[in-house]
Amino acid sequence: MTATTAVPKGTTTAVPKRTRRGAPWLAALRTPVGVCSAALLVTVALLAVLAPLLWGDRAAVVDTGAISQGPSGAHLLGTDSLGRDIFYRTLVATRLSVALALAATAIGVLAGLVLGLLPSVLPRRAGRLVTSGVNIAVAFPGLLLALFFAVVFGVGTRGATLAIAFALAPGFARLVQTLAAGVVGRDFVSAARIAGVGRFRLLVRHVLPNIGEPLVVYATIGAGGALLAFSGLSFLGIGVQAPDYDWGRLLREGLDGIYVNPAVALAPGAAVVLAGLAFNLVGETVAAVVGIRTPSARIRHRPVPPVRTAPAEETGDDPLLVVENLQVAFPGPAGWTAPVRGVSFTVGVGEAIGVVGESGSGKSLTGLAVSRLIEAPGVVTADRLDFAGTPLLTTPERELRPLLGTSLAMVFQDPMTSFNPTRRVGRQLAEVSEQHQGLSRSRALARAVDRLRAVRIPAAERRARQYPHEFSGGMRQRAMIGMGLMGRPRLIVADEPTTALDVTVQRRLLRLLARTRQAENAAILLISHDITVVAQNCDRVLVMYAGRIVEDLSATGLTYADPASAPRHPYTRALLAATLELDTDRDAPLPVIPGRPPEPSEVPAGCAFAARCPRATDRCRAEDPVPARVGQGHRVACWHPYEDAGRESGREAVASGGPE
Known part of the structure; x- marks a missing residue:
């Protein structure tokens, strides 16, 4: 859950340089998958271009004296029923096989793109009809659709190309519809509509650029499927017709003599597998590039705090949380960037600590590091990071899960994204008791309803059966606190819990945190931009700037x-x-x-x-x-x-x- 590592002392953090435009692609090509995909794709491309020119005549030579022979020095893979060399015919068939697969993929992607975007352009009723048609088509197996369209368009190369294309289109259209629906509802699209941008221009300028990457990946991988499907149609006799031939037709012709000369059928079959693998591996490489912008494998130096800080000043005899020399770092193209560098503080039992500072000062990352929520490739290092006497960086995650699941509560800035939108709120709260307290499903749900009442949510039983989108912003924040109260929290990390809330809801939420602190004797780590809120609700304040206290x-x-x-x-x-303030000159x-x-x-x-x-x-x-003591509890x-x-x-x- 959290990436940690031991680092040598004295190493400095590298400052990232400007990344070259093609650097991610070069890094992807250096991986085993990238090398294999590039080698296979280059091989297939060279054969498609050069094979008909170099060996086209040899592949067409009929030798009645060498009919259906096995592999020999003259014929590497043997001959077919007319004495033609199987090896050369397999190489020459590369051009037609790959060209037809790419053509079918291009037509299918274009048709799917149009069908996927039409609901966003057409009137609502017409758009629903298109969506319904696409959903019905997706319900049918792709091969069944291909056979159906092959009958509709007729036997032959043209009919098979259109059949594969229109069989590919519904799945691509469904993907486009899903991605476009997620973008159309965003605020920048609404702003463009208000500005008077037309629907077509809205799609071209605002929707397509934001969904282009997954579509490219899907199209690349889909080309391998189109190649396999096209070979299947030719094998069934409704694809490429004589005198033309592709790998599927060669496989069909060699099937009758497979017991005499297996290479007659195995050669085109192996070609289909290798070419399809080339397309799929290229798709995986593209997905790696568009999904990971900063490959951490190229970074050679591990991060360490650039400056040693003074040890945290402990509060009381047994502090609940001790943080010494905490650093959170993330990899960049030329080194590590440390948004949190050398943070030290303690939190006593029942104490309320506020963390303030401008955006980017490292407040939220500090809270996430304490909660073990920094994901890879982020790295957390510290001289000491103890919660309730347990070292968080060295204790196995399996042993930490019961402690953090019951003794630490996290209140996120936007609980709408923290709750699962597909599950009811009550079930999400009950999951905590089921996992950590061993309660039955009914008893856990009853406790969830009780916790919702504890955080002052009206009609708690009815609300527990609702979904997060049916809650207001303030109610979601209270439900998030209720989730933390499913156990016995000793520390509540509240990451800007009052952001985007009106003043009344903000006041209620802060009162709820105060009541929870008093009732459970829980410590609070309140992260906020509002220094006034922190001053009114906390015992101590940590002021952060540029990743340091x-x-x-x-x-x-x-x-x-x-x-x-x-x-x-x-x-x-x-x-x-x-x-x-109230007396500020307006x-x-x-x-x-x-x-x-x-x-x-x-x-x-x-x-x-x-x-x-x-x-x-x-x-x-x-x-x-370095932080120095200037008074009692003051650094x-x-x-x-x-x-x-x-x-x-x-x-x-x-x-x-x-x-x-």
């Missing part, structure tokens, strides 16, 4: 009520100065922090905030400060922290005006 202070210090715990870091004071321009945070792959040397800080010096640009990573407790001092770090 720049200040760890008491939440009461954010109000400047206690001079001893007032914020000292220029970034923290700039965030507070840019926060709007006629004055909005205060903003000048500049932008650095990209994770372009973090400068020294303090990352130096380029935006009014107190920065040459030392700040050269040396990265600051700054070479020139503020010493005064005045609120006005932070306003020198903000500018008046809109964002850049």
Whole structure:
């Protein structure tokens, strides 16, 4: 579930360079599948072009003195019933076999594309008729459709080509309809409609570019199926007719003498298999390129934290969560990028910790790393990452699953994407008790209803039978908390749970978290952009910037009520100065922090905030400060922290005006 690795000390994180346009394809061709697909495809292409020119005459020579002979020095694979060389005929048949398969694939893809996009262009009733027709056609086996269309279009090359094409079209059309339906409902398509973009242009400019990659993969793999189907029709005698021949016709002609000379039938059969394998392997290679943009196999150096941080200051005798020197890194074309670099903190039992910072500061990744939710190719490293006394990075996943499933709850920013849209909410909550507490299906569902009541969802029994899309945003957030309460959570990681909620729902949700904390004695790690919300609902605040904690202070210090715990870091004071309050002058321009945070792959040397800080010096640009203790439970990573407790001092770090 989480990718972890041990790394050597002292290695630096490489800065990715601009990727060459063809680099993903070159990387894919270096893989075993890529090498095999390229070799087979080049071989088939060369034979299709050169074989008729080089050996066409030899393949057509009739030798009545060498009828139905076995393999020999003169005839490598023997001869057919007219004394023609099987080896040369198999090579020459490559052109017609591959050309007909590609032609059928092209026609089928074009027809499927039209049928798949028609419902988005036609009026609703006509579109439903097209969709119904496609669904009925998909229900029939492809070979049955091919035989049906072969009878309709007639025996021969043209009829077989059209038959294979129209047998391929319904499946491709169904794929196009499904992909297009997922894109048509997005906001950028609605914006284009409002702007007056016509339906045809809407499809060409906004829909097709967003569904093109899977269609290319499907078409590439479909070419192999078309080759096999075409050979099957020729084998049945309704495909290619004499005097022309393809691999299917050669297989049919050689079947009668298979007991005398097996090579007569095995040679064209092997050609069909190898050519079909070439198309399928090419499809797999294309899928690998369009699905993975940054191949991690090319990265040679493992990531390590670029700067050692001070150990986390423990709270209480037995902290619930201990994080020391945490780093989360992801591979790039030329090295590793570390959005979280050297984070250290602790969370005590029943304590509420807030994590604030601008977008891209590493807040959410820190929460995901603590919850063991960083997926490969991401890598998590830490000197220490313990939850409830259990090391998360070294304990096997099988042993961690019961602990994390019952003692840690995760509240995601968008619970609509966190719930399975195809399952009822009650069943999803009940699954936790079934898996971790061994309850029966009925008892687990009853507990799920009880947990929904606990998070103040009205008509909990009825709501438990509903699907996530039938819940409002606030109710989904509460249901997500209810899922965490199915066990006995000791830590709740809330990743921006109030984002996109109105003020009333936000207040209810925060009260629910507070009640849960009090009732279960659970600790809370609240990740938010809103520093005011964090100050009102947390005991301590971690201020993050460019993947590091720049200040760890008491939440009461954010109000400047206690001079001893007032914020000292220029970034923290700039965030507070840019926060709007009820007495803010509405006629004055909005205060903003000048500049932008650095990209994770372009973090400068020294303090990352130096380029935006009014107190920065040459030392700040050269040396990265290590968090130092400046008071009880107060740490600051700054070479020139503020010493005064005045609120006005932070306003020198903000500018008046809109964002850049």
